[in-house]
Amino acid sequence: MEYYKLPLKFGDLMKKKELPKCRDIGESISQNIHLMITSKFGEYRFDSTYGSNIWDSDFENIFADADWSDRVSDALKKIIELHEPRLKNIIVTASINQEEIPATKANPQYRIKQKVVVQIEGSLTNTNERFSTTQKLYISPLSFD
Secondary structure, eight states: OOOBOSSOOHHHHHTTOOOOBOSSHHHHHHHHHHHHHHSBTTOSTTOTTOSBTHHHHTTSOGGGOTTHHHHHHHHHHHHHHHHOTTEEEEEEEEEEEEEEEOOOSSSOSOEEEEEEEEEEEEEETTTOOEEEEEEEEEETTTEEO
């Protein structure tokens, strides 16, 4: 089975060009999980349950909340179980820490950002093959690693 890479290039699709494909099912699953994690609930009109609660934490003082990791891990596990039928035996671990971002020519200001790391493990439903992906993003404001 073939899976298309995200983001889809609709200009190429309209020109009937060949769209890039994922190298395997694991890459396709990783892309879907990334899209889930970085989407806000209700953002997609076709399904208001597609998305994550990480957006609820943006701009909050997360370090004052000791239960944040458990809450986010549990919520993401439920969302992945609901929207990624190609996976089973899913284990999700979310952690957060502060990361120093040095100044660059493009961005001359030294910054400290909150980095969320989400580790997802499981098995492919059809083959029982082991699956693992790590998704990283910065919140406050949201950006990707």
